[in-house]
Amino acid sequence: MNAPTPLVLEVVSLAGPIWSGEIREVDLPGSAGRFGVLARHTPLLTTLREGMLRVAPLQGEPMEIYVSGGFVEVQPDKVTVLADLAVRDADWEHAQAEAARERAASGMAQAFTDEDYMAMHVELIHRYSLQLRGRPPR
Template sequence: MATIHVDIVSAEASIFSGEAKFVALPGEMGELGIYPRHTPLITRIKPGAVRVERADTGEEEFVFVAGGILEVQPDRVTVLADTAIRGRDLDEAKAEAAKKIAEEAMKNAKSDIDFAKAQGEFAAMAAQIAALRKFRKK
């Protein structure tokens, strides 16, 4: 059985490193699915869920990323995330609170820069909540 090595890292820590059968994540232009021997690729990723089908257990590892860069080589996938949180560590109540704060900041923005910053935070929290709900359904 062919496998591909996957590393998911953020500025804070290495979140996942191991062999996988399949990886799916939110690319800039849509959902990407990566199998072993994939064509080389570098692209930005959007906030959302990275799903890794582990080669050793067959179980799915779930990580939320708040954007970043993806590099794919035929034998390796590297996700360099702005922020990465293991699915089991996500807190829906905190994400909802942060989303409300960002929404309020958008309403009260005094400049385009403030609005854009709040809008980015709002989008990241909305993506985190959506990913969390999808993860919890499994």
């Protein structure tokens, strides 16, 4: 019986390397939907949404790795995941909470809560709706 062709998976987050090894298959949360990768996959570069990587290593038990988003590069013999935040399955709930905290603390999120910004946004929506109805803005 032929052994499966190995595929190397490397998962890296902003904090550093998370996991690397030979795998049979990996299932990823792509921004357009979940997709699987086996050895000899067509080269691909795409974005990831928040979710779990499901990894079937050549040796050992299947595992899951949480990613909060990022990119994946697929080559016929290697898959590289560059995640914003990545954590092995044991700590994924903590990682989700941390990612939510980081998003809430971002400058853009804080700007959305500013009252002046909200007033400006409401005014722009009002003017745009008048324009769609064929009325001049007042």
